[in-house]
Amino acid sequence: MRRQKVKLYVLLALVLMLLGIAAFAPHLVPCDPYEQNLSQALQAPGRGHLLGTDRYGRDMLSRVIMGSQTTIFSALLLVAVITVTGTSVGLFCGWRGGKLDSFIMRISDIFLAFPGMVFAIAVAGVLGGGILNAVIALACISWPKFARLARSQVLMIKDAPFVAAARLSGSGGTKIVFSHILPNILGPVLVTATLDIGTMMMEIAGLSFLGLGAMPPIAEWGSMMSSGRSMLQTSPWVILAPGCAIFVTVMLFNLLGDTVRDVMDPRQSVQHVDRR
Incomplete structure (x- = not known):
């Protein structure tokens, strides 16, 4: 258990550092991420540009740092929206029950019946491009998971002795x-929700890659990969830089979610006591 807590603190420090970079991205970039210089287009990584430049001569390191702000905070906003919405719906349905509960759950079944990304592409296509529309599109399809989770948890404890005692006390x-x-x-x-951050980040980047998320020239990792996909063989750094940023960020959030789950799992404590 102690090793899990140490691992949790290390991952929290890394994630907080990543969030700090995203929050202060405009002050950390070595160059203007939107300044074009065609005379330096597609320069390979070197001393002047550590991650090279893109087809317009923009510094890739600056664009990756600035893109962290758009990509990470969009994913956090999306997870916050679906967590609050889904949990509120599940809490209400689990506590009240009845026909309204059945009706809302059937609606959630309809959303769950569609492949998530396909439904999000359809909604984003109707709404048009833009990072906010991508968040709305993914929120429309992602809330039922949290609604069903919250509802199942409420049904498990609504008849527990401490709830009955609260009723008897006049609450x-x-x-x-x-x-x-x-x-x-x-x-x-x-x-x-913590485990979902990485998934939502990948889906936002996927919509941007398809042209349904962040619109150029906004620095966003998915759209950066989309604009550089034709240069994978000639100038691979243009697509590898944002791709590696997505990989590292998603990995950190997934590891954090797994570690939080292990620390909060009561069975971990039981196993620790048994070993002692």
Whole structure:
């Protein structure tokens, strides 16, 4: 258990460092990420440009750093929206039950029946390009997972003794939900949300790669890969730089989610006690 906590602290430090880079990206870039200089187009990585330049002579390192702000914060916004929306819906349905619960769950079944990315592409195509429209498109298809998770957790504990005791003490339904039910279901929801950050980041980058997310010249990792895909053989750094940034960031968030799940899993504590 102690090793898991140490691993958690290390990953948290790395993720916070990554978030710090994204937050202060405009102050950390060595060059203007949008300044074009055709005389330096497609320069290989070197002393002047550590990650080379793109077809317009823009510094790739500066664009990767600036792109972290768009990509990471868009993914965090998306995860926050679907977590709050899905959890609120699941909490309401699990607590109230009845025909409204069945109706909302059937709606969630309809959303889950479609392949997520295909549905998001359709919604983003209707809404048009733009990073905000990409977030809305993915939010439309991603909330049912959190709704079903929250609902299942509520159904497990709504008849627990401590909830019955709260009813006997005179607490109203709203107070029971927010004081007793919600705190006890937050653990699984937060773990799922942490694990979902990497997935949502990949899907936002995928929509941008298809031209349905961030629009040029905005620095965003998916759109940067899309604009450089034709130069993979001649100037591979143009697509490898944002690709490696996506890989490292998604890996860090996935490792953090796995570690948070292991630390919060009660079985880990039981195994630790048994070994002692």
